[in-house]
Amino acid sequence: MQKPNQLSIGEVARRTGLSVSAIRFYEERGLVLSVRNSGGQRRFARSDIRRLSFVMIAQQLGFSIERIGEALKPLPLHRAPTKTEWSKIARNFHDDLEQRISTLIRLRDKLDGCIGCGCLSLDQCGLYNPADSAQRLGTGPRYVISDEMP
Amino acid sequence: MQKPNQLSIGEVARRTGLSVSAIRFYEERGLVLSVRNSGGQRRFARSDIRRLSFVMIAQQLGFSIERIGEALKPLPLHRAPTKTEWSKIARNFHDDLEQRISTLIRLRDKLDGCIGCGCLSLDQCGLYNPADSAQRLGTGPRYVISDEMP
DNA sequence: GTAATTCCTCAAGTTAACTTAAGGTCAAGC
DNA sequence: GCTTGACCTTAAGTTAACTTGAGGAATTAC
Numbered sequence: 427m428q429k430p431n432q433l434s435i436g437e438v439a440r441r442t443g444l445s446v447s448a449i450r451f452y453e454e455r456g457l458v459l460s461v462r463n464s465g466g467q468r469r470f471a472r473s474d475i476r477r478l479s480f481v482m483i484a485q486q487l488g489f490s491i492e493r494i495g496e497a498l499k500p501l502p503l504h505r506a507p508t509k510t511e512w513s514k515i516a517r518n519f520h521d522d523l524e525q526r527i528s529t530l531i532r533l534r535d536k537l538d539g540c541i542g543c544g545c546l547s548l549d550q551c552g553l554y555n556p557a558d559s560a561q562r563l564g565t566g567p568r569y570v571i572s573d574e575m576p
Numbered sequence: 577m578q579k580p581n582q583l584s585i586g587e588v589a590r591r592t593g594l595s596v597s598a599i600r601f602y603e604e605r606g607l608v609l610s611v612r613n614s615g616g617q618r619r620f621a622r623s624d625i626r627r628l629s630f631v632m633i634a635q636q637l638g639f640s641i642e643r644i645g646e647a648l649k650p651l652p653l654h655r656a657p658t659k660t661e662w663s664k665i666a667r668n669f670h671d672d673l674e675q676r677i678s679t680l681i682r683l684r685d686k687l688d689g690c691i692g693c694g695c696l697s698l699d700q701c702g703l704y705n706p707a708d709s710a711q712r713l714g715t716g717p718r719y720v721i722s723d724e725m726p
Numbered sequence: 727g728t729a730a731t732t733c734c735t736c737a738a739g740t741t742a743a744c745t746t747a748a749g750g751t752c753a754a755g756c
Numbered sequence: 757g758c759t760t761g762a763c764c765t766t767a768a769g770t771t772a773a774c775t776t777g778a779g780g781a782a783t784t785a786c
Binding site for chain 3: 434435436446450465466467468
């Protein structure tokens with residue numbers, strides 16, 4: 427009773443390499459959408475494999491699933507997107523990457539300037555600039571990196 | 577009863593901009609060491625301010641506290657480190673940064689090559705290579721990105 | 727027709743890097 | 757001598773991205 431264009435979650439898992447639980451999780455977060463069959467089981471479209479592949483690639487590039495969800499919004503759910511639609515998204519990610527790279531390079535250069543100077547104190551070193559940081563890659567709370575005076 | 581070279585945790589917090597709880601946490605993780613006064617309160621050395629500043633800088637560069645702890649191991653606890661000692665560590669971080677940058681650049685270039693090609697599938701795209709990824713920047717479990725067959 | 731898979735839905739656990747809260751002690755000022 | 761304010765400890769909460777487990781239906785395989 428499996429229509430040709432309807433994949434079970436297990437099949438999608440096998441084809442993408444994702445775990446079943448991860449796919450359910452992605453659906454919960456709105457990255458993919460499925461329909462249910464008469465027995466209440468999920469059925470995915472073939473095009474969702476590509477969609478999920480994109481999710482995995484974007485994660486490798488270091489994007490959060492929230493960000494990826496944002497990026498995927500313009501794509502149609504449950505219909506294969508066109509090349510143009512994909513490329514728009516890719517270009518968007520490119521710019522983001524570009525920015526992260528240059529931030530990192532700036533920081534590295536500053537570190538180079540500082541090696542051996544022994545000036546490691548926050549007010550002098552110039553390396554410590556909370557504003558343009560590589561921050562927010564870590565996880566939990568990190569509420570106040572800003573200035574004092576509450 | 578505060579000796580000149582003995583700072584309370586509150587003072588260290590004020591001078592570094594860290595929160596008191598963060599400093600306690602760092603101590604627990606071995607990034608700094610304190611002694612206790614007669615009443616059981618922590619006393620830090622002046623040199624710990626610079627040590628903690630370094631921790632903050634390293635975090636901006638995107639290093640985990642575990643990694644930072646490793647890096648700080650060769651430094652003497654509770655004695656101001658020499659310039660040579662500092663610069664050795666900085667150089668170490670530099671190499672690490674260098675590597676992260678080139679990985680990111682490689683990925684960006686691949687993305688550039690892919691923009692608009694519409695080939696987003698894991699086996700074709702060349703963008704999806706779990707091995708040299710920007711991975712492990714995210715947080716929780718991420719046990720299996722590898723191949724199947726358990 | 728029944729056993730073995732696969733799937734479903736919660737609820738709770740995991741890591742990292744801290745924070746917040748609760749309940750009590752220490753130190754400094756008046 | 758007492759009242760703030762700073763400090764202490766321990767336990768539990770927070771985000772992200774999932775996993776693991778429990779208890780129960782739906783499918784598939786023989």
